[in-house]
């Protein structure tokens with residue numbers, strides 16, 4: 001097992017004709033867990049390149065190892081086998097956003113968004129300014145001094161996104177970030193995420209159970225097999241950038257959704273259910 005992290009791109013010789021180096025490069029990555037006496041093969045082998053600036057969505061059956069893959073990339077877990085390279089130049093290469101927001105209830109909204117900057121040792125005045133900028137971009141200026149308990153689910157998820165983006169990560173890892181939100185809020189936050197990523201191109205790995213969400217947001221959609229999760233297929237949504245969430249109403253979206261569902265159907269047990 002090998003893990004290469006924080007390697008600066010400038011140390012890798014390149015020629016102009018070469019494509020840009022992958023921000024995430026996985027070769028034969030596997031992860032196993034011990035559960036009592038049992039050995040749970042959760043993931044892999046996974047071979048995958050994600051380009052710098054690419055927005056990649058991952059769909060797959062429940063329990064196939066999607067979160068495990070994200071946690072490996074975040075450095076929260078180590079691969080049991082294979083090689084995982086994360087190429088980033090920033091001091092803080094990856095930030096993660098979870099479904100349950102992961103914000104601190106005892107800190108104000110402003111303190112939550114400033115948290116990562118405080119940890120990085122950014123001077124307080126600068127950290128506060130950057131945190132306020134992100135609160136403004138996420139429409140939360142008036143809630144800077146509020147505590148999370150007084151916010152709606154959508155607002156809490158905005159705080160969580162602002163906190164992750166405030167540290168200016170090169171790689172954004174999002175684990176079903178909108179799953180707990182109602183359909184309208186989900187659509188609004190998808191639009192906001194599209195706008196943010198348009199303004200500030202980042203490498204994003206986004207896990208979702210919604211095929212439509214994956215198509216609307218992704219430059220590429222990866223389909224994972226049942227556990228142990230492997231990349232079964234990948235599809236490129238036929239929409240350019242800038243892109244609006246309105247592409248969800250297009251025939252191309254419906255067609256691709258049906259195709260992805262066909263790919264997933266055999267991996268999901270028991271049989272049945274719909275495409276979302």
Ligand SMILES: Nc1ncnc2c1ncn2[C@@H]1O[C@H](COP(=O)(O)OP(=O)(O)OP(=O)(O)O)[C@@H](O)[C@H]1O
Pocket residue numbers: 033034035040041042060061062063064065066067068069227
């Ligand atoms: N720390 C752990 N110890 C033991 N088993 C684990 C651990 N973490 C994950 N697993 C197992 O690994 C498998 C993959 O889990 P993971 O959470 O990555 O799946 P997932 O695709 O993200 O699932 P879901 O879509 O339901 O969130 C599951 O069988 C899970 O029970």
